[in-house]
Amino acid sequence: MSDIESRVEALEVRVAYQDQVIEDLNQTVIAQWKLIDSLRRQFNELLDRVQEVEDNAGGTSTPEPPPPHY
Template structure:
């Protein structure tokens, strides 16, 4: 009977540690999800800025006026 009680206590201890681990992992996953969303928004902003800058560049280098010293 003592062996059974010891096994039960061991299982309860392991379950408590697993619950703690699951909670910690849940928190980490939530933080990583937030970080991923911020990075996606930043990437979209960079892509939009790059598109805007590219739209303002001349399509051909010959269309660009010569520098003032010519």
């Protein structure tokens, strides 16, 4: 095998490994985006619940005064 052939073969091996690494990273990014999307939906649901509780709590919209020891 000539020097050029061995160099080409080495490059082909590197490209094959790089393709696999890129695919693995892509799958990781996809999984993370799915998790982020799920967490974002949960956060928005909790935010809606908190807003609903605040709306149903009645009372005034002004903050409570600090306790006397302040």
